[in-house]
Every structure is written in C-alpha cells, then in structure tokens.
Amino acid sequence: MEENRPPRTAKEAAQHQQDMSRRKFLKNSGVLAGGLVGGSLFGGLITNRFDKKDEKKVVNKKEHEAMSMEARQFFTRAHDFDVLSAATEQILPEDEHGPGAIKLGVPYYIDKQLAGRWGINGRDYRHSPYAVKLEDNDKSAGTAGEQSILDRGDLFLLGLRSLDDESQKRFSTAFDSATEDQQIELLTDFENDKVAMRGVQASEFFNLLLQSTLEGAYSDPQYGGNRNMEGWKMKEFPGAQASYAGYIEQDEFQKLEPVSLRDYQGH
C-alpha cells in the first residue's frame, strides 16, 4: 500500500512524519533533548521543522528549498556527520540571539569544503619529510602544528571519530547522544590536548573545527552556511554592500539589511 512505502528521501521522510506527535517523532528519529540532531537521515530538516520555541512552526518555503538542495558530498558515514553537527552546535549554539551552527547550515558548509580543494590541502606545500615528533612540538610555533601528513579531510574524520570514541569510553554513549555538559567536557579536552590522537595534536583538530564553524556561520551564503544571512544579521554585518561613501562620516550606528554576493552580482 502507498502508505506503507518506505520514504526514499529525507524530504519524504520528513513529510511522512509530519502527522506524528512531536514526542513520538523525536523518539523514532533520534532527536535528542537539547535540540541536537542524532538521527542519521534528516539533519537540519528536523531541527527547523521542530523549533523548540514554537512546536507548530514549519519550515518556510525559502528554507525548505534551500535545504532540499543539500546532500553530503564528503562524509559517507552518516554518524560522522551527526557527530560533526553536534560538535559545531556546541561551538556556536542556538540561543536568544539567533540560530546555532546547525540551522546556519555549518555542517553542510564543512562537508562541501572538505569535498573540494581545501579538504585535500590543494594549495599547501605537501612534500616530505613530514617527520614531526609530537612531544617536541612547540605549540607556540605556528607552522609546527601543520607538519602533519594528514590532509584536512583525514583530520576531520580522525578527529570526529576520536571524539566519538572518547565519548563512548567516558560516558558509554555516542558523542551526539551525550549531554550538553558531556559534549562540552570532551571538546574542551580536545582543545587542551588532554586527549591523544595519532599523528596530530587534538588541539589541531579542535582549532580546525572551531575555525571551520565560524567560517560556515559567517561566510557568504553561496558556500552553504550562513543560511538566509542569519549569521550576518546576528552580527549586524551588512555583507557585500556596494558603497559606504555616504555613511562613513556619520556618528550613529547604521543598521543595514545585509546583501549577499548573489544579490550583489545578480547571478
């Protein structure tokens, strides 16, 4: 029967679930307390559809269209993407000022970046020898930390799985299922090199994760993050305005509607 046909796409799945109670749906799909996404399929769709503050809110047309274009390009294992989503959301959480990393599209932004030239360190010097004795690494010595043979894609996978393994070890649960406090504890320990990773310092992974999250939140929407320019709106940054010649001498703060490159270029 038509009703029993399994959903083929995440979009269909979300539609299929629309009539179910929120509680039941959350349970089935693995959305966790605290608004984090644990389910493997639906990602941003679910968090948008079931906004914590307004249960009846549905995805508006514009958001829906934007998100229906998304698919993972780099991450093959859904769980890795879920861990990534949860980690970025801790770095830039949703709060009263506006959306967090997931709603801004940061996980998809990072996925796209890793699938491109940046993910394979295409512009970086990659000749050997790479030999780095981690114990000798001077953390203040900028480039010393970049002497790893891992490319950024490798580093992300290794780092996310280390986060998850450490969560299992300490809390007997996957990282994306851990509580907010547990997730923060784990990320803090990675930030401070209190967890050992092979071939690279944990802080190297953490710093890359942190930097990428900010990029995804605040770069032009063309890259898949900063959805609907919400990152810029929170920050009162007006984007690619053509000119400030008429404003720059004025004393009062100018609150301007942001302009994306697509708006700016017209195509």
Add this chain to the structure above:
Amino acid sequence: MVKKLEKVDAVIVGSGWTGGIAAAELTKAGYKVVILERGQDKKHEDFVGTKDELRYSKRYDLMQDLSKTTMTSRNSINKEAIPVRNNSNARLGNHTGGAGNHWNGMAFRWLPYDFEIYSKTVERYGKDKIPKESTMQDWGITYDELEPYYDQYEKTAGISGEENPIGPPRSDKYPNPPMKDTPTIKLFSKATKELGYHPYRIPSANMSQNYENPDGEKINGCVYCAFCEEYGCDFGAKADPIGTVLSTASKTGNLEIRNSANVNRVSHDGKKATGLVYTDITTGQEFEQPADIVVLAGFVFTNTQLLLTSKIGQPYNPKTGQGIIGKNFTGHFNNLSTYIGARGFFEEKKFNNFMGTGGLGASIDDFSGDNEDHTNLDYLHGYEVHYSQLGTRPIAHNEVPEGTPRWGKEFKKQSLKYFNRNLFITAQSGFLPNKETYMDLDPTYKDALGNPLLRVTVTYSQQDRNRAKAGVARCEEIMKQMGADSMNVTEVKDDIEFDHKFYTDHFFGGAIMGADPATSAVNTYSQMWDMDNLFVVGGSSFPHNSNYNPTVTIGAFAYRAAEGMLTYLKEGGNVAEKLLEKNA
C-alpha cells in the same frame, strides 16, 4: 631541453610594483620588455564582486600557491627548518600585479634616519649604543637624494594624504587630499593630541577622489566598501600595478607579460647575466629568454632564492659573517612588530566597524625611527602607532574581552555584542638586522620543479622585544585616553620567539644596497656590483626595515633603479658612478 628564445632588451621577473615600474619606464623609452610572471593573468575585471571574505581572506585566492613553492623556517641557526606549508602562515602576492593588487594602500615615506641609521646612531649616541649582534649599516643614499623618486611614485599612485607635522621634508604636497575623516579616526586623533602627540592621517593609495596620474592613467575615487587588504579593488579605486604602470607599459606596444612562467635561474657567464631560464608551468617546457639587461623584481624571497640558485654573489654565512647574499633579513613579524597593541571594548558606543578601506586611519610619528631620544632606552629604532579603519569582516573578527571562552554560549554572546563595539590600535615597529637573521638555501626541501626552497632563519634579539613592549604600552595609554571601558593588551613575553608566520608581506634584505661592494650586493640603483647588467629591485635591497609600511619606499627605489637601467642601456658600466658624476 631548454628552448632558447629571441633576445629582447630587458627581461623582468615579476609583474608587481617594481617590475611594473621598470617595464613602464623602459617601454616608454622604446625598449622591448618581457615580464615573466608565474601567476595568472589578472585584470580589474577579475576583482568585480570581490567582496568574499572566505575566498580571499581565508582561502587566499590572490596569494602565492604554496603547493608550487614556499620557504622553510626556523628561529635559530642550530635548529632544523620546517616548511611553511599553509597560506595562513604566508600571505605572499601572486599573479599579474603581484602584492600590489591586494595591498591596503598605506603609503608612508620612511625617515632620513632609516637611510643613514648607522652613522646617525653613532653621531647621536656613540658606537657603544649599537648592540653587538646588530649588522645595521647605512644605505649609501640619503633621504634628500631619494625624495624626487618618492614624489614620482606618489604622483603615479595618486597618494591621498596630508602634511605630517613632524614628517621629513617634501618637495611637493600629496597629489590628492586626505580621505574622509570618520568618527573613530577623530577619536584617535583627539586622544593622541590630548596626550601631546602629533596625529596625522595615514597617506593612502585608495583615492580620496577621481584622479589621473602623469602617465594618463585614471584611478577612481574610493567608496569605502571595506574589501581591500586581501582583495583586488572592485571599483578600480586603489592604485595597483595593473591600472597604472602595467597599463602604461602595455600602451607602448613594447611590453609582453608572459604568465605561468616560473623563473628557475638567471643564466650568466660569470660577468654578465645573459637571460632568465623559466618553466612554462602549463606545459612543463623550459625556456631561456635572453636579454641585454635582467631585472629581478620578485618578492624578497624570490629574488634571494634566484641569486642563490644561480650562484651569483657570495652567500652569507652567519658563523663567519662573510658573504652578502641572504644577509640582513628583516620584517614586520606578526607577534613582534605589527599585530600587537591594545584592543579597547566600549559598552556605550557602537561603531560602524564594517565600513572602511585599506589606507584609512591616523598615525603618530612621535616614537618613529629615532624621533624619540633613545639615550635612556634599551633599544634603537622605534614604532608608529596607528588606528586604521580597514573594515572588520565577520569570519576574522570575533574579538571578545580577555577571559571569555573561545567558543560556546558565552563566546557567542560576547562576540556578537562586541563586533561593532571594539577598536584596535597597533604599534608597528622597526627591527634591527642581526647576524643570525638571514636567508640561505634549504638542504632538504625542494619546490614543485625541483629547485631548493629558500630557508629563512629569524632570531629575535632583546632589543626587538624591548621595542615591542614600549610600543604596546603606548597603545594602552592611547586606548585608555580614547575612553575604552576595558582592554585586551598584547603581552610581549621576555622569551618570545619568531612564530614562523610570513603574514605581513613586509619583508626585506637578501640583496642589500650600499655604497661599498664589500658590504652590499647592489648599488643604490639596485644594480649588482659584480654583474652590471643585473638589477635586483624591491624590498630585497633594503638593509633593514622601518616602522612604516614599505610600498612607497619600494616604489621610489624602483623609479631610481629604472633610471639606472636606462643609463646602463645607453652607456653600460656602473651607473652609480656615471650618475654621480653627472649630478655633481
């Protein structure tokens, strides 16, 4: 097999400001010039819609592709150097126009003191004041001799500025008035005046109005869109080589720019340079371009590497102090000389931080060079303190008061709150050359074409740390006067070392100039002492750095070098001697 091409009058490495100025002057005089540029062809059209922070500031679209070549770095002659692998540690210009495309446009002149640093120090304080590790020396030229070339460059680039109340003498005023005065610039100017200092507006290569230069090139007035420092200009409103000197040279019909041409070495017979050997990196084919004169107008690292790989001149040896090529490397180092200072946070005031342009701001010179009496100070040279309104962009700018976490709820709250409520002032300082800060060839690492990488060794001395500390303290004093409610002040630690970042694009030395072939590689026309048809032009010829941004001084010396090239093409020989007789 190297394919030999037909000889031209001049072949130039690099199409930035120095290569562009040489090309303009030579082609106007009727000489045929070929520029070999390893980057891509760029036109102003490429910069339309450039307002993309990720692409240009985080992915470094205009910068040197380090997968092709880079440097290795270490902070002591006893350590093994490691490669600079990532653009976040090396922001070097590339493509047609070079670093001239993405400069901010801060257009300072250097001080008379800079060019005669050794003799002026001895004269004022005695020989004992010179630190034992220092290799500082005079440049063989005075400010007064250089002044006409400063004037020429400023007119070519249409610099917008105002008279500096304590600046060196000028033969003429700036070709354009200063840029707009903004509320935050006024705040800095007022505070520094109240403290008894002498603020003036930063001279700028971002035009305060539409301008036509003496070559007939038009530059538009700036619209303050705030995408300048790592970006080409959307509006053709920043002086760059593409819109000025390269355009002028192209119009003569005597210039050919060959892109994707990576120069590997200078061909020579030991007495004369015969041309440049390069690889067309689109095909892998190697060519030799013969010429009557050869001009190295690459960045500091490129020029030095080419001299060393071509075995021209004697490489500097830090243990014996002998040799000259690679000597006196200096720069504005991230954690010592430029990205340090005081960031003030304001609770009651919101600023339009996102508006701005590269050369917009004000500076004080009360502590620049030797303007301050150093008798009782534990360092030589000085710092200029400036506030500049470049325009803050959201990925890079997440400043929060000290003690705030780097991420999470509290970080988000504070970084949003203060994005438009903080101001930064910085002390950019000089750096004295020393025996163990130099460049040579790396014994291990090679570039994509098999050439050895340049190895850079940077050792900070106590003088340099002391100077930085004094600069930061001055920033703190001024920021307090500006009324900040709280401040993040850079801590300059006593044991701070070079952080392997080549990020400021302000680097010097390697083929330094002077009046004596025993202590310099080139004369003050940038002509090699021991190969008179080879000119090595740019920051590589500077025996030390100043506290100011370098581009205008590089431009001035490029005009002087071009005069030397024209003289050489007519008369041959050592042009310094010929022009000295002529001007006497």
